[in-house]
Amino acid sequence: MCNISGNERGFENFLANNHPNCRRHNSENELGSENFLTTSDTSNRRSNNSPEPGRALLSCGSGGIGPMPIISTHLSRPIPVASVSIDTSRLCNPRVLLTFTSLICLPATILVNLNFIIEKCTDGGCPQEIGGTHTFSELASVLESESFCFQYCDCSPCTSCTTYTVKLAPSSLIAETAGLTITNATLTALAIETF
Numbered sequence: 001m002c003n004i005s006g007n008e009r010g011f012e013n014f015l016a017n018n019h020p021n022c023r024r025h026n027s028e029n030e031l032g033s034e035n036f037l038t039t040s041d042t043s044n045r046r047s048n049n050s051p052e053p054g055r056a057l058l059s060c061g062s063g064g065i066g067p068m069p070i071i072s073t074h075l076s077r078p079i080p081v082a083s084v085s086i087d088t089s090r091l092c093n094p095r096v097l098l099t100f101t102s103l104i105c106l107p108a109t110i111l112v113n114l115n116f117i118i119e120k121c122t123d124g125g126c127p128q129e130i131g132g133t134h135t136f137s138e139l140a141s142v143l144e145s146e147s148f149c150f151q152y153c154d155c156s157p158c159t160s161c162t163t164y165t166v167k168l169a170p171s172s173l174i175a176e177t178a179g180l181t182i183t184n185a186t187l188t189a190l191a192i193e194t195f
Helices: 006-018 039-049
Strands: 056-068 079-087 094-106 110-122 128-140 144-154 161-168 173-175 180-193
Touching: 079 094, 079 180, 094 110, 094 128, 094 161, 110 144, 128 144, 161 180
Parallel strands: none
Antiparallel strands: 056 079, 056 180, 079 161, 094 144, 094 180, 110 128, 110 161, 110 173
């Protein structure tokens, strides 16, 4: 049995309609002429002020690379750093927010220009590059570690199993000293349906 206090009158109808053990104990005289919020009022306020919330999926992947050699010429192909797969086939018009975070460990006397790209592969098809290039550039005189992160929102309405991979682009450069490592690399995909 549910007891409803005076502060909870706004949700009285909601509880009475949705909770089988809840019975109304307040008479009309106890309520007086006060207005209270009904469930339909709540729905109307939500639809007037903000979009209807949709379902969401979260998927995470991790990885890393290194230690890397000196790279003074272009790489022959991109090097995968982290990857994540997410199945949005049950979501309506999904948007996918990708968040990449990593820790780049730099040896002393190194000059780096690391270009990261995102590749998207849908249902095992050909990968396509999305989101442009995200660059980390640093001249380190002493041994140090730097965090590096970026986000990208994939707004293409793709409702299927999709794999996203962050890769080190062939245009990246590592000069002077070998030994660079990328650790704790995490790629997170948050898919939310929109109406």
